[in-house]
Amino acid sequence: MPPDLKSYLLVFLGTFLFLGAFIILLATLYTKKQQRNKNEKKEMQLQYHQTLLQSQLEIQEQTFKNISQEIHDNIGQALTLAKLNLNTMPSVTDQQKEKIFTTKEIISKTISDLRDLSRSLNTDYIADMGLQKAIEYEMNLISKSSSIKTETITEGKPFVIDKQKELILFRIVQEVLNNAIKHSEAKSIIAKMIYGSDSFELLITDNGKGFKIDDPKREKQPGSGLGLRNMDNRAKLIGASFSMNSGPGAGTEVRIILPFSHSV
Ligand SMILES: Nc1ncnc2c1ncn2[C@@H]1O[C@H](COP(=O)(O)OP(=O)(O)OP(=O)(O)O)[C@@H](O)[C@H]1O
Numbered sequence: 001m002p003p004d005l006k007s008y009l010l011v012f013l014g015t016f017l018f019l020g021a022f023i024i025l026l027a028t029l030y031t032k033k034q035q036r037n038k039n040e041k042k043e044m045q046l047q048y049h050q051t052l053l054q055s056q057l058e059i060q061e062q063t064f065k066n067i068s069q070e071i072h073d074n075i076g077q078a079l080t081l082a083k084l085n086l087n088t089m090p091s092v093t094d095q096q097k098e099k100i101f102t103t104k105e106i107i108s109k110t111i112s113d114l115r116d117l118s119r120s121l122n123t124d125y126i127a128d129m130g131l132q133k134a135i136e137y138e139m140n141l142i143s144k145s146s147s148i149k150t151e152t153i154t155e156g157k158p159f160v161i162d163k164q165k166e167l168i169l170f171r172i173v174q175e176v177l178n179n180a181i182k183h184s185e186a187k188s189i190i191a192k193m194i195y196g197s198d199s200f201e202l203l204i205t206d207n208g209k210g211f212k213i214d215d216p217k218r219e220k221q222p223g224s225g226l227g228l229r230n231m232d233n234r235a236k237l238i239g240a241s242f243s244m245n246s247g248p249g250a251g252t253e254v255r256i257i258l259p260f261s262h263s264v
């Protein structure tokens with residue numbers, strides 16, 4: 001081969017290789033950029049979802065607070081007045097006296113129930129009490145007002161958890177307990193709080209009839225509740241894991257784990 005042709009070939013090959021490498025580099029950079037955009041979009045969607053959820057929760061908390069105040073300030077006061085009025089009834093027969101007594105009892109019970117409800121709804125009250133006490137309080141309410149036996153167990157040395165996270169955990173617990181009362185026909189409910197070395201764990205078990213968790217029929221029903229979905233979303237919002245174990249005839253167990261790194 002003449003030396004000229006050889007050097008032409010070499011230059012051609014070199015240019016070809018260089019161009020090839022350049023195209024591969026461009027393609028890699030392009031794919032990386034696309035991947036980055038995709039990730040950024042995903043991240044933005046996630047953040048949007050979190051913000052939306054956060055504001056929904058804030059609105060819900062404000063509504064709870066307003067209802068709580070309304071119960072305390074207006075309904076509670078009105079019932080107290082009604083009771084006072086009954087005390088000052090002018091001369092009554094023995095039969096009427098008995099009726100008045102029973103009515104007063106009913107009003108007293110209603111005032112006490114409303115006070116309990118008002119506390120359960122009030123964000124400040126829960127924040128002041130702290131999660132552990134608030135859960136104990138809620139469990140006692142159940143055993144007081146129904147035939148369900150409750151037990152609250154605390155393991156480990158309680159540590160401080162961020163107030164906002166405590167409130168979200170408490171709202172999850174309330175929904176778990178509401179579900180147990182509404183659907184499970186359980187005889188007993190146990191709530192266990194485990195303050196571990198690297199996490200805070202909540203375990204709520206009922207010995208009721210249980211249910212099929214992944215039942216597409218139930219999920220598609222028009223009146224199908226939001227409770228389960230909300231609990232899962234709420235847990236995600238604070239970096240906790242949420243899992244549920246249940247089956248027909250096997251009771252229901254809910255486990256929420258808040259890793260320690262997220263809890264300070
Ligand atoms: N502890 C439980 N025992 C038995 N069934 C349960 C229990 N918890 C939930 N379920 C079943 O799962 C369904 C979905 O629960 P979810 O909380 O999402 O909705 P809901 O309680 O029916 O309505 P909502 O919470 O919106 O008022 C319930 O309707 C019930 O059939």
Ligand SMILES: [Mg+2]
Nearest residue numbers: 179225227228
């Ligand atoms: Mg529910």
